Amino acid sequence: MKVVIVENPKAVGAAAAQIIATVVLAKPRAVLGFATGSSPGATYRSLATMVQAVHLDFSEVRGFALDEYVGIPRGHPASYAEVIRREIVEPLGLTPANVSVPDGQAQDLDQAGRDYEEAIIEAGGIDIQILGIGANGHIGFNEPTSSLTSLTRIKTLTESTRRDNARFFDHLSAVPVHCLTQGLGTILRSHELVLVAHGSHKAVALAAAVEGPLTSMVPASVIQLHSRATVIVDEEAASLLTLTQYYRFVASHLP
Numbered sequence: 001m002k003v004v005i006v007e008n009p010k011a012v013g014a015a016a017a018q019i020i021a022t023v024v025l026a027k028p029r030a031v032l033g034f035a036t037g038s039s040p041g042a043t044y045r046s047l048a049t050m051v052q053a054v055h056l057d058f059s060e061v062r063g064f065a066l067d068e069y070v071g072i073p074r075g076h077p078a079s080y081a082e083v084i085r086r087e088i089v090e091p092l093g094l095t096p097a098n099v100s101v102p103d104g105q106a107q108d109l110d111q112a113g114r115d116y117e118e119a120i121i122e123a124g125g126i127d128i129q130i131l132g133i134g135a136n137g138h139i140g141f142n143e144p145t146s147s148l149t150s151l152t153r154i155k156t157l158t159e160s161t162r163r164d165n166a167r168f169f170d171h172l173s174a175v176p177v178h179c180l181t182q183g184l185g186t187i188l189r190s191h192e193l194v195l196v197a198h199g200s201h202k203a204v205a206l207a208a209a210v211e212g213p214l215t216s217m218v219p220a221s222v223i224q225l226h227s228r229a230t231v232i233v234d235e236e237a238a239s240l241l242t243l244t245q246y247y248r249f250v251a252s253h254l255p
């Protein structure tokens with residue numbers, strides 16, 4: 001795992017965008033995995049700047065969202081389909097038909113999960129998966145005790161995640177209890193992972209994921225099993241890491 005510590009959230013976004021841009025430049029029909037929430041916002045904004053400044057072209061890129069709420073109507077401003085349309089598809093100029101989000105409206109959610117896995121496989125797999133991390137160590141909506149080999153399926157959100165995400169809704173009771181999320185096994189199948197985090201509220205989870213034991217109690221620790229994972233964090237999110245000197249040494253002695 002490569003750990004990159006930068007000064008602030010904007011620099012986190014710039015560094016992650018650079019990695020994603022490299023993938024898209026090499027493969028215009030690349031398949032990207034999209035996280036939502038606050039963490040990757042700066043990454044998407046940085047990519048949008050590149051679209052304008054250096055004509056980075058996303059029109060052929062395909063995308064798969066990590067997760068979606070169950071039980072809120074299509075078009076709800078907090079649904080991840082809407083967030084992805086607003087924050088990724090439009091500013092980056094993706095073709096809407098090229099972007100898939102788990103169907104949280106499906107009658108048969110188990111089948112919707114299987115269909116989603118099938119669609120990812122048919123697209124040739126995800127070239128690069130963008131991840132945020134929850135304060136409780138989740139990635140996607142794989143809450144603590146998620147199976148390390150899980151695939152896309154319905155999950156029940158923890159009370160703490162619902163509280164954390166209540167800021168996107170009118171009140172806590174409006175936050176859905178269930179979601180459809182790519183599993184930890186799905187995430188591990190991606191060719192490359194980029195996890196971004198900023199802020200002191202992520203420091204405990206980040207340190208546990210990067211330097212703690214591999215455990216379903218910290219679902220993000222599963223990235224330790226991936227051979228191409230980069231973690232990009234600001235100083236605050238990195239504040240509880242113990243090997244920061246080593247990570248900085250590595251950055252200044254690139255092979």
Ligand code: F6R
Pocket residue numbers: 034035036037038039040066067080131132133134135138139140141
């Ligand atoms: C959402 C997702 C989640 C978030 C995590 C952090 O698609 O994948 O794992 O990345 O909940 O959320 P923020 O960034 O809002 O703190």
